[in-house]
Amino acid sequence: MKLLTKDDFINIHKKNGEALAPEKIKEIACDFLQKNDLPTTKDENWKKTDIKRILKHRFEYGKKIDLDKFVVSMYNVSGTYANVLVFVNGHFCEDLTKITDEQHIFVFKNIAKAKTENHEIFDKYFNKSDIHNEHYFSALNTAYAEDGAFIYIKQNSVIENPIHVYNFVDGDNRKITSMLRNLIVAQKGSKAHVIFSYHSLSEDYFLTNVATEIFVEQNAYLDFNTFQGEGDDAFQINNTRVHQKKDSRFYSQTITMCGNIVRNDLNINIDGENCYTELNGLYFPDREQHFDNTINMNHKVGHSLSNQFYRGVLENNATAVFYGNVNIFKDAVKTEVHQKNNNILLSKHAKIHSKPHLIIHNDDVIASHGSTVGQLDKEALFYMQSRGIGQKKARTLLLTAFANEVIDKIQVPQFHFYTKFLLEKRMKGDKTDGMCSNMGACRG
Amino acid sequence: MLKIRNLHATIENKEILRGINLDINHGEVHAIMGPNGSGKSTLSAVLAGREIYKVTKGEVLFDGKNLFDLSPEERAREGLFLAFQYPVEIPGVSIVNFLKTALEEKRKHLGLEPMSPSEFLKMMREKKELVEFDSKLENRAVNAGFSGGEKKKNEILQMAFLDPKLAILDETDSGLDIDALRIVANGVNKLKNENNSFVVITHYQRLLDYIVPDFVHVVFNGRIVKSGDKNLALELEEKGYDWIKKEVDELNN
Ligand SMILES: Nc1ncnc2c1ncn2[C@@H]1O[C@H](COP(=O)(O)OP(=O)(O)O)[C@@H](O)[C@H]1O
Numbered sequence A: 001m002k003l004l005t006k007d008d009f010i011n012i013h014k015k016n017g018e019a020l021a022p023e024k025i026k027e028i029a030c031d032f033l034q035k036n037d038l039p040t041t042k043d044e045n046w047k048k049t050d051i052k053r054i055l056k057h058r059f060e061y062g063k064k065i066d067l068d069k070f071v072v073s074m075y076n077v078s079g080t081y082a083n084v085l086v087f088v089n090g091h092f093c094e095d096l097t098k099i100t101d102e103q104h105i106f107v108f109k110n111i112a113k114a115k116t117e118n119h120e121i122f123d124k125y126f127n128k129s130d131i132h133n134e135h136y137f138s139a140l141n142t143a144y145a146e147d148g149a150f151i152y153i154k155q156n157s158v159i160e161n162p163i164h165v166y167n168f169v170d171g172d173n174r175k176i177t178s179m180l181r182n183l184i185v186a187q188k189g190s191k192a193h194v195i196f197s198y199h200s201l202s203e204d205y206f207l208t209n210v211a212t213e214i215f216v217e218q219n220a221y222l223d224f225n226t227f228q229g230e231g232d233d234a235f236q237i238n239n240t241r242v243h244q245k246k247d248s249r250f251y252s253q254t255i256t257m258c259g260n261i262v263r264n265d266l267n268i269n270i271d272g273e274n275c276y277t278e279l280n281g282l283y284f285p286d287r288e289q290h291f292d293n294t295i296n297m298n299h300k301v302g303h304s305l306s307n308q309f310y311r312g313v314l315e316n317n318a319t320a321v322f323y324g325n326v327n328i329f330k331d332a333v334k335t336e337v338h339q340k341n342n343n344i345l346l347s348k349h350a351k352i353h354s355k356p357h358l359i360i361h362n363d364d365v366i367a368s369h370g371s372t373v374g375q376l377d378k379e380a381l382f383y384m385q386s387r388g389i390g391q392k393k394a395r396t397l398l399l400t401a402f403a404n405e406v407i408d409k410i411q412v413p414q415f416h417f418y419t420k421f422l423l424e425k426r427m428k429g430d431k432t433d434g435m436c437s438n439m440g441a442c443r444g
Numbered sequence B: 001m002l003k004i005r006n007l008h009a010t011i012e013n014k015e016i017l018r019g020i021n022l023d024i025n026h027g028e029v030h031a032i033m034g035p036n037g038s039g040k041s042t043l044s045a046v047l048a049g050r051e052i053y054k055v056t057k058g059e060v061l062f063d064g065k066n067l068f069d070l071s072p073e074e075r076a077r078e079g080l081f082l083a084f085q086y087p088v089e090i091p092g093v094s095i096v097n098f099l100k101t102a103l104e105e106k107r108k109h110l111g112l113e114p115m116s117p118s119e120f121l122k123m124m125r126e127k128k129e130l131v132e133f134d135s136k137l138e139n140r141a142v143n144a145g146f147s148g149g150e151k152k153k154n155e156i157l158q159m160a161f162l163d164p165k166l167a168i169l170d171e172t173d174s175g176l177d178i179d180a181l182r183i184v185a186n187g188v189n190k191l192k193n194e195n196n197s198f199v200v201i202t203h204y205q206r207l208l209d210y211i212v213p214d215f216v217h218v219v220f221n222g223r224i225v226k227s228g229d230k231n232l233a234l235e236l237e238e239k240g241y242d243w244i245k246k247e248v249d250e251l252n253n
């Protein structure tokens, strides 16, 4: 079988709508595309994630599809009061926009529009994290993405309701690839909760390529949530780059419930002192699914604290990767980093590659990391059974408790509720029949 | 209530139980004593259905049913309860949630309606009082970070909740101070009636001052080598196990 080549991807995207990137940035990204290849397992960061399974499919460019409000309401991730933007196959659905907080304290619109209407902010921040140089897909996104979300929280503003961006994919019996390019700026002293959720509306093969740049300015507070609940045949490559200025706080929760191959790169840069960073994640792959969380935590400046807490439950033939890179620079003294990754394998065929990787260039740091892989605690299971609790129920209780420690990090109450609800639904389901085999089962 | 006939059990091909015979009737309290490693915990684990032990011979009837036809959870729902010598920690599952789930499962098994939240709360209050259980603990995860005494009291609370026909207490008194011991014993005495039975595994007469046994058995090397009334326990307290070992050796020679 002929695999897609890097040029195929360029050809899919270049002949379509207008790219977001200003000419200069596009050139830089195209230069990267020319000089670099698609990731392979020979690359240090892709050793355990083989994208050949993705490249087998002849993807086409995803078209815009009209979505009904009712369809969106079935995926009630963020509750009734959220500020909402909706995208389908990377295209903006303007009529589904909802703004519930006061308009003058933040800007929340599609980035194609912001490029002209808010061009000063756009020019100041777009690709300033150099997100294009992460890998081939992030460069492709930088060169050719047409739209995505633009979130700008004004100085000292507090956004009460969650800011929620939906991205749906809908194939209509074709194999679809689409891109989403997002920019989030939390200005000095501001505070907001953001949710990005990904869902499929059909059972086709998809490849969604997301690139999100986040700038957390001085003393700002940003809570960033990602919910991945696309179908069994949906591939997603999701790349997030964050820059934190001094005294800022950044929280991230990545919940990966479903998908085929899902790759999340989360790259954090501490540019100022006294920052706090918390990266939480929960992954739940089943069948042949493969979920990869690759983290790059860069402490460039000292006197900051970061915490990583990822947990996974793997069923059947599922595989997962937790690759936690921490890089503490030479001058980043008094840095404190913690990293914890726990996994439960529910079948002997499931496999986890958990690799903490701490590079520390000075002596004046506190660092801890721990990684565990295990089965369900048999003693605890028996203890519960001996109290009359059936084996399946006991298993559910233990797994739910395990997952809840991560879920309880979710700050947005509605999203917390939704995630718990889906988890319970999934636990009730037959072991071999996860929630994602039927269309749209990942909804509330 | 319980009939154990010639019960043999192994772990990792090592024979631990070598022919246990025991009859327990309704309303009786039996004490089981015996040196460490003689098989007392193995006996209780086999009865509760721990699958790491293999039953190689013998049978056990529980209220006329073949016990080994029932899964561990079915045995519990039918009214068998084991208070563990080493209660297990269950991180993330609160005591309240745990008890609620266990009770629901039991009631479902018995064909009863689920309890209403207010009924459950009322029951919770009563049972906590019965075993003098600290309310602060009920929202904590089961046994997680509990002291030895708290764990044992939690076992008694669970017992009170599930109201078993037959409760086996495996060294529930070991390591308890005298106050905790009194609380545990009072709990048992309040739950005791003519229809249920207790098996109390212990090393100490002091527990049997509170829970007075109808029969005392001594387990040695996987067998019950001596049975008697409550005076046997006093004798053991005084003389230790050596004389029994000697008796057994003489019998064997
Ligand atoms: N998991 C196990 N693996 C191997 N041997 C065991 C295991 N559990 C108990 N035993 C052995 O079985 C014997 C009886 O143990 P146990 O029933 O705990 O005794 P008791 O409760 O009377 O002190 C001991 O010799 C002990 O070493």
Ligand SMILES: [Mg+2]
Pocket: B040, B041, B042, B085, B170, B171
């Ligand atoms: Mg014992």
